[in-house]
Each structure stands twice: as C-alpha cells, then as structure tokens.
Amino acid sequence: MEKILLLNFVNNQSSDEKLLCEAVAAASNLASELGCIWEIGLVGQSVQNAANWVSMAGAAKIYGVEGDDYASSRYSSDLFAAEAIAKKANATLILAMGITRARRILPALSMRLQGRADTHITAIQAVEGKVQLSRWFYRQRMEAAFSRSQRPWVIGLEPGSFQGKAFQAGTAVVELLTLELPDLLKRTQVLGTKSPAGTTQTIRPDAKLLFVAGAGWTKKQSDGQTHVKEAERLILEFLDKTQSSLGSTKSLVDQSGEGNEVLGFMTHLNQVGQTGSTPRHPKGLATCCHGEEPHVVGWRFINERRAINTDPNCGWARGKADVLYVADAFSVMGKVNELLSR
C-alpha cells in the first residue's frame, strides 16, 4: 500500500497559494485513485497560514518545520528539513511542486532516503493500481510514461501541469518538528533576490501571451540599415499595452556577448528553447524569429501559435505555427500598437 507525502516550501510570495492548491490537487487525486492516505509537510519561516489554506483538503496530517533558518531557499537547510519530515512521515511517494527551491533538493533527498527521484513530471496517474508518471525527454522532444519499482519515490511535479483546486480554509493542527540545524549547514547565507542588471521586468509567467522577438529585429532591413532603437520602442510599447511576457531566441540574446547592437532589455533569462526556458502561456506570437527546432522545442506548452516573418519558408511555415504572416514585423507591430491604443 502506498502512502503519499506532499512536501511544500512556503516562500511568503503571492504565488504560494496557487502552487499549493495545484500540488494539493495532484496529491489528493492520486491518493483517491490509489485509495491511500496522504499527508502534507511544510517548510518555511512560518507555516501556519499555508497549513490553514489546506486544512480541509483531506490530508491525514500536516507536519511543519519552521523558523528563520528555513525562511529562504538554501539547499543545506531545505534538505535537512525535508529529510526530517520525510523520515517522520515514512511515505512511499513524496510529491513536491517543482519550483526551483524544491527541485534543487529532491535528488539528494531521494538518496538520503535510499529511494529514487524523478522530476518535471507533467502527469501522474494510477494505472491498474500502479503509479505511472509522464515527463519529457531530450528537452521536450519526446514524451514518455513510466513506472518505477523503488520506494520511496520522490516526484517533482512540473508547475502549471495540474489543475489546481481551491479548498475552504480552516484552522490546521500542525505537528511541528523541532530541529537543530548544524553549523556546517549554515555556510551559505542567502542575500536576497534581484533582477538581472539593467533590465526591465519583461518576463511574466502568468501572462496570456508570450511575445518572442528574434534576431531579425536587429538585422539589416530592406533599406540596408538596422533599426534597433525602433525595434526596442515597438517591442516595449507592445509589452506595455498587452502585459505579455517577452521571450527571445538564442541568437538575439547571444549578440551582446558578440559585441553587436542589442536590445537593451534582453537577457539570457528571456531565452526560450533547448537551452532556455519552456514557458507556459495559452498563446504565443513570434516575430523576426526563424522558428528553428532548438528554439521551437521551448514552445511545447504554448497552445496557439502565430508568427510574423518576411520569409515564407521559415521554420514556422513548416507546421510549427497555426498562422504565419509573411510580412515585415516592424510595420505590422507598429500598426498593432496603434490599434491597441485606440
């Protein structure tokens, strides 16, 4: 008989509740499919609020590790706390929403528990009483479903893959574990978070639209000139008006390293694709981007796709977009901005 532990880090961020609802839905659905009990483990500066949100979700027990030592995302203390909770709960399946904080510790956690870990899980189900997971391999190029014999099985869920459930909040009873964090685990001090130098906040994970700018924006145009300032203006105006999230191709973000004229607000964090991100948005619009495979694998989770490119034979034309507009992106985006201002 399986037993599930849902492990969750509390970051005191607005996204906490949404992620927790998603994770709780995944854990409780699996528990009912398997007919097994499930418990929750929370780690953070203080965990009572989060515990209250999910107090009515059906977990048999809620464990907590809290205190200043667990306030920020630090590998050594996070792993220490997770290990203590996992050993206490003694579950066979340990689920965690794969935010960066959790993902960093899951492999070592599995090793300490003498189990195995799998990450970036996009679906989880019981097939004839056996747990089966799905994930992508080769950077979103093929998808596999599999099961595993070892337990405990530490499972990192891919955020955004599961339908969240809202639960009625209540007052939770939390079994707090009292831990003494050894000095050796305090060698790292988290100083804080910051935006990459000199950038405006252009990445919006919750946006409805992903707007991708490719290297074409900085290339010589039909008049033999580059128009980088104009490109910057058009892109920023569009982002501002639509609140969409800005993605880039590798070629465009690499240009800064190569000493070319660049879009000032672009960094490697904007890069979508094989060596960039795989964001989740309902729609995506690619502009001045060729639509090469290493870029387009990053669009795996973009449902509706359109592209603007002067080249009718670009990658998007070959089944990668729903619509390709063969046109000059400068003129089209200028007009789009104008229409959006009306």
Next chain:
Amino acid sequence: MSNGYHIVVCGSLVPDPLQTLEPVTTPNGPSLKNEMMLPAALDPWAGHALYEAANLAKQNTETKVWLVSLGAKPKLQQLMMSIAQKAAFGFVPVDGSASGFLSAYDCATALSNAIKSIPGLDMQRLLLFGGWESASRGAGITLQLVGETLGITDQFMGVDSIQPNSDGSFTVLERVEGAMHQESLCAGAPAVLGWATGNLPEPVNNPQVGMINMRTIMPALQKAAKANISLDGVEYASVNLPKQLRDTRVVKDMPVEEIAQEIVNWIKQ
C-alpha cells in the same frame, strides 16, 4: 584566494539539437534511432560550466580544471576534437551510455567514482560544476547526486554567475522564479554549481590549447573506466514524439492593416 579551486566539470555529449530524434525500443529500454550515428555536441549547459571554469582558472593560475564525461568512447573522442580547443582541462572519460532514458543514479555513481580517482584532487577545494540539467534526460538529478555522494552540503542550481572573494568565499547568482536571481554568499569550497547560461560567450578555438589537451586526452580515453548504466527499476510504458505538425495557414499578400487587425482580434479573444 591563496591556492585556487579544484574545479571538476561534469558534462557529456547530447545529440546535436538540429537533429530530428526518433525513439526506438530495444531490449534495454527505449533508445534513439541510430543513436551511435547521430552527430553529438557537448551538452550546452555543461559547456557553459566548462567555459566559466576555464575563466576562473585564467584569473587564478592555481585553479585547476577537469572535465569528467560519461559517454561511448568513440563519441567522446569525436567530441574532444571540437572541445579540446576551447579550454584547458584534464580529461576524465568514463565509457558508458549517455542515453537520456537510462539511470541518473548509475550515471552519478560512475561519475563519483571517476572523480574520487582523480590524482591530486583536493576535495576541500572542490567546486563541482556541470549543467543544472542535461539536454538528454533533462531532469536536473545527476550532478546533484554526485554532490551528495561526495558529501558536499552546499549546492546551487541555475547558476549564472560566481564571484570569488579573496578569502575563498564566493557570491553566486541562481535563477529563481519570475526571471529573478537569488544571490547567496557561500563560505567557500566544496560546493556544487549547476550552471545555466552564465555570462560568457563560447570561447574561440585555440589550436595551441587543443594540442596540449590532446596529449593527455588520447591516453585518458584508452584507459577510460567502463560503467554499466541501466534502467534501474524504471519500466517505460510508452515513448512518443509529440504531434509535430500543425496545419499552418501561410498568409501572404495581406495588407499590413488587416494582419494587424487579425492579430489584435486574436490577442483579445
């Protein structure tokens, strides 16, 4: 810092990103069609790790760099033809499968054993580098397991920058949600740094560096330890390519105004 870091970069080969991949079933689980024939490249994020390591070695001549790679020997040899000219390193090959479908745990055991056998490696000065995820398995597990096996208690993932201080401590930037970096100060080695893109462009080829590297690479390849990388308890139910092709509507000769209007309508839908 007085005597530099000992940087071990874990990085292997992956199929060239421009290749079309097709899964096939073998008695040993899923595999890629013509895997041995596919052109391979250095795993991109591991590549960034290698270039960042080489850059640290440039700043401190006492910093040493090793590259530990698990892969089929002939493919590793091919890979070295292009990588050896990019950065100076000691090469530690392990002969075994680099398949993304096989066990990260077996892979980590093989890499840890190889690292432990590096002559002169000082574990107290060790910075274990690699990509934060591979472009094959893409799980972000292997490097972390190697770190845990070696007893390293400080790990950083999605690293874009390391700034060493004179006392051996360093600040590090890790990617976190919302396109932000988390900044941390670590007391010093040993530590694991799983790199994202970093800040350095790919180094230009340096034939002199390549010649020096090749002198040690060929003998190292000949003596490469063998590793058996298995499925390790995983049973695959299916491996599928996604529905690749959409029915693309290619719109030519539509006036700009109409295109713009269509796009605006679509965005607002």
